[in-house]
Amino acid sequence: MLFFSMAWRNVWRNRRRSLLTVSAIALGLAFNIFMRGIGDGFHEQMVDNSVRAEIGHIQVHRSGYHDDPGLNRTLPDPEKVAQAIRSLPGVRGYSFRVLGNGLASTAENSSGVQILGVNPAEEQTVTTIQRAIIQGRYLANGMQRPILLGDRLAAHLNVSLDDKVVLMVQAADGSMGAQLFRVAGIFRSGYPEMDEGVAFTLRSDAQTLFGLGDRVSEVALLMDSSRQIPGVLETLKKDLTGESVEILPWWQVEPFLQQFIQIDDAFFYIIVLIFFVVISIGILNTLMMSIFERVREFGVMMALGTKPRQIIRLVVAEAFALGLVGIVAGTLIGSALTQYFARQGINLSSFSAGAAAVGITSSRVYSELTIANLFYSNLVVLAVVLLVALYPAVHAAGLRPVEAIRHV
């Protein structure tokens, strides 16, 4: 206890220098927490937008569909899958879909499209397509072959509401099929590739168009929280054992998104590493100065019987005390900053085009404060402080008492 008391008092012998070091640690940590919070919020929004735009948290297909999608790779037993999904906790919604490719044509132009046949009520529980309608209305059962087009696609085809669009496809049996649809609504998701290449229609119409009968291509699930994904994956795999299905989380459905997040994280870690190297030099400087000022004192302590390992413990305890104060201050500042921007958001309207390309469709990005962020940020700072303390500690422990006592 006397040693810890000594360490604490030693830290505050040069108050100004220690406060500067504590400030460096605190600001470094606050920066780390805040940047991580922005990153977490940014990634969460990217994932949430992508998930809510089309893919859902989890998709279930016939085995092999993801790698080689084909019209005939339909879900083997949709009713059994539906039963399994209904028994899961935390499922906010699910939508059975028909997916296929075709050519959308008008009198003036044509364009390749991905056709999504959905049940309007089911689809609403998974995606936000209904809210993305900017003209016309959302799909409803009973409509006569309605179709929803992205605004870019509509512009390309030069169609507006109630105009006719012909969808030409190759049906499941290999024959060519074509049907006339009428534009019920135009949407703007914010994703360029979706707005210029996806058409929504009723699932029954898509099944007729592709000659699928009552078969479906996939089911997309939305959970209350993305944290439930691992648990749900496990349960579903267990419940559907023996079925020829593949159950994929969003990061397997859309690996680009996951890779983007990983690359973004890597850049973040590089920046943080550079930042902490700079801070480490500051801490090292403080500790070394503190050691050089106390050479005689260390000499006296060693002459009295203090062992080298006890000297190391004292210096490391001093660094720990410095680090602890910095960590408390840094955590408070970083948390406050992150929480503030979690409420207010950061305006990204100037970068909306670039942001949309990576899945940020909102003009604001909201930071997110997580326990993991606080835990790992604190852990890294503490580890850096203790690691940096080792060199001066070993240096002090290596002093020869007979020389150190004479040091002026």
Place this chain on the structure above:
Amino acid sequence: MCEPNMALVEVQHVSKTYHDHVDVHALNDVTLSLGKGSFAAVTGPSGSGKTTLLNVLGGLDRPDAGRIQIAGVDLTATPADQLADFRLHHIGFVFQAFNLLPVLSVVENLEFIPALQGIKTEKRRQRARELLNVVGLAQISGKRPNDLSGGQQQRVAVLRAIMTEPELVLADEPTANLDSVNAALLLDMMEQLNHDKGVTFVFSTHDPQVMQRAHRLIRLKDGALIADELQGPGANAISI
């Protein structure tokens, strides 16, 4: 109590040379013996080897040749990592100046060595307060060294040195930075501890007052022992 006729310190043919730009023979074939309860002063001109002798006696430095035994332990054969432990349990040190730990109060400075020895807080604090009471310094127990006079600091340093009742206390020029009044007070206290508790003191000094009150005077010149004299009331109790 002390057993004055039993040899506590045995120094046999000890030499020490510092190799700088020129070789300096700090100790040159020194042989001496000190009994328990000694109150001895090592004296001589600057550079005569007083501090070096105290350093090798305290295990802070190693001689190039010869053998040193303290309380039956051969310091010259003790590994470096065990010397710290030996000092902790057997030797007390008083340095010339500035040797209290500035961030600790007087009572905490006294507790420092017992704390290193692992003695519990209550026990070591009680012992520290007892000692402070004995020498009339109880009123400064909560003060930091910077708030004390030089004389008070040295007296506290002596108390720290004897806190765990070591066999030997080595004091390097303990009165060098004190005025004559404070030097006398310090000597009174050391004499009292020597007399009442049998603490063995060996100090290096230039101070005539200290030399006068020592029971034994060991004179060095150019690293060699040139005289070893008994004086005062303890003269007939010390073995040479």
